Amino acid sequence: MLKVNSKKIEPGDTFIAIKAATRDGHDYIENAIDHGAACIIAEHGQYSVKTIIVPDTRTYLANYLKELYADKLSKLKIIGITGTNGKTTSCYLIYQLLNSLGVKTAYIGTIGFYLPERNRPLVNTTPDLYDLYDMLVEAANDDCEVIAMEVSSQALAMRRLECLKFDMVSFTNLTREHLDYHKTMTEYKNAKLLLFKNVKKSGFAVINIDDKCGKDFIMDSNKNILLGQGKGDYRLSNILLTNNHSSFKVEHGDEIKEIVLPIPGIYNIYNYMNAYILCDKLGLDVDDVIKETLNLTAPLGRYQIVKNDKITVIIDYAHTPDAVQNIISSVRDYAEGRVVTLVGCGGDRDKTKRPLMGEVATNNSDYVFFTSDNPRTEDPSEILNDIVAKLEKDNFEIIEDRKEAIKTAINSLEEKDILLVLGKGHEDYQIVGKDKFHFSDYEEVAKYVK
Numbered sequence: 001m002l003k004v005n006s007k008k009i010e011p012g013d014t015f016i017a018i019k020a021a022t023r024d025g026h027d028y029i030e031n032a033i034d035h036g037a038a039c040i041i042a043e044h045g046q047y048s049v050k051t052i053i054v055p056d057t058r059t060y061l062a063n064y065l066k067e068l069y070a071d072k073l074s075k076l077k078i079i080g081i082t083g084t085n086g087k088t089t090s091c092y093l094i095y096q097l098l099n100s101l102g103v104k105t106a107y108i109g110t111i112g113f114y115l116p117e118r119n120r121p122l123v124n125t126t127p128d129l130y131d132l133y134d135m136l137v138e139a140a141n142d143d144c145e146v147i148a149m150e151v152s153s154q155a156l157a158m159r160r161l162e163c164l165k166f167d168m169v170s171f172t173n174l175t176r177e178h179l180d181y182h183k184t185m186t187e188y189k190n191a192k193l194l195l196f197k198n199v200k201k202s203g204f205a206v207i208n209i210d211d212k213c214g215k216d217f218i219m220d221s222n223k224n225i226l227l228g229q230g231k232g233d234y235r236l237s238n239i240l241l242t243n244n245h246s247s248f249k250v251e252h253g254d255e256i257k258e259i260v261l262p263i264p265g266i267y268n269i270y271n272y273m274n275a276y277i278l279c280d281k282l283g284l285d286v287d288d289v290i291k292e293t294l295n296l297t298a299p300l301g302r303y304q305i306v307k308n309d310k311i312t313v314i315i316d317y318a319h320t321p322d323a324v325q326n327i328i329s330s331v332r333d334y335a336e337g338r339v340v341t342l343v344g345c346g347g348d349r350d351k352t353k354r355p356l357m358g359e360v361a362t363n364n365s366d367y368v369f370f371t372s373d374n375p376r377t378e379d380p381s382e383i384l385n386d387i388v389a390k391l392e393k394d395n396f397e398i399i400e401d402r403k404e405a406i407k408t409a410i411n412s413l414e415e416k417d418i419l420l421v422l423g424k425g426h427e428d429y430q431i432v433g434k435d436k437f438h439f440s441d442y443e444e445v446a447k448y449v450k
Contacts, residue, residue, distance in 0.1 A: 317425025
């Protein structure tokens with residue numbers, strides 16, 4: 001059997017050495033042989049067992065898996081969503097909506113691997129090729145017809161989806177993020193564009209043309225479906241936002257449909273439209289789709305509301321300047337009291353976005369609590385100083401300990417105030433140094449909001 005993990009080698013297996021972001025499989029060849037590998041596939045070297053040298057082991061593995069599982073995966077429609085924000089919600093809404101309409105669907109992404117009857121957590125938003133194929137096969141064996149997966153820019157740049165073709169791809173938006181890895185916005189965008197070069201001839205590409213980068217994702221080789229307010233193939237209009245839902249109209253061809261989405265925020269309308277368009281292209285009755293839309297819920301840690309009769313706390317994964325501005329603006333549309341924001345920035349990540357996060361939070365909120373958010377190997381106080389160093393407004397305070405910050409922020413609320421607890425969403429841990437320990441924003445909020 002062909003394997004990529006030397007620890008899982010059993011006598012007689014073949015080990016293929018894959019280069020990844022933080023390790024090189026060639027460094028584990030001798031360990032694989034010690035575990036009983038009978039054959040090695042590598043890009044260089046000669047070993048004590050049968051050795052096959054190939055130009056690129058990742059391409060070799062991709063072609064091997066593609067051929068091995070071609071028949072099994074032939075009936076599975078693979079959906080890939082990319083963008084800075086909205087990937088999780090878009091995919092999760094596809095997962096919910098299709099399953100509710102009788103189209104068995106799986107989901108792969110930030111919050112885990114979901115099948116209709118079970119789920120499990122994942123290490124990466126987009127798993128590496130070998131693990132990804134395992135999930136695709138598991139979904140096919142479970143009689144799934146569709147699998148919706150988040151596709152990150154790092155996964156594309158690292159070739160985790162090598163040779164995989166998609167029935168539908170979608171671009172949500174592009175804003176500043178991951179520049180610790182990609183270095184420039186152009187490099188970041190080009191990584192995401194790779195997804196749009198892997199659409200099946202029978203597939204299509206959905207593009208949010210209201211985003212300033214949307215036009216860059218329109219490729220002559222694809223069947224492009226454009227989404228926008230008053231423009232495109234699916235045209236949005238009459239948008240009304242409230243504290244617990246959104247309503248809007250969708251015009252497509254000669255049809256105009258009115259939709260009520262029970263998830264607030266204009267950005268969630270765009271996320272939802274990926275599911276709506278897919279359902280339409282699959283030939284489902286859009287009136288049934290609209291009816292089932294009323295039962296949709298946001299994924300864990302996305303616009304998650306905890307409230308009592310006096311105050312409201314919203315927990316959300318927003319961790320980019322654009323996402324933070326979007327959710328604050330969304331709440332502003334209906335807030336009767338103050339909008340208070342609690343947010344931080346992760347360590348060992350793009351430092352250039354820190355002052356932008358501080359500026360967006362203080363400019364759009366009535367008051368802000370800056371706190372720690374996965375400092376990793378950086379000093380939390382230095383991260384917080386990066387956030388506030390250039391701020392012109394003084395409507396904030398710094399409380400490094402996130403638990404204490406949440407408690408203080410909630411205690412500061414007055415009747416009808418709304419607190420946004422941002423940055424971690426579904427995550428149930430904090431990473432300090434090299435250690436990960438249990439921490440849940442939801443659990444901390446629930447202690448004080450009853």
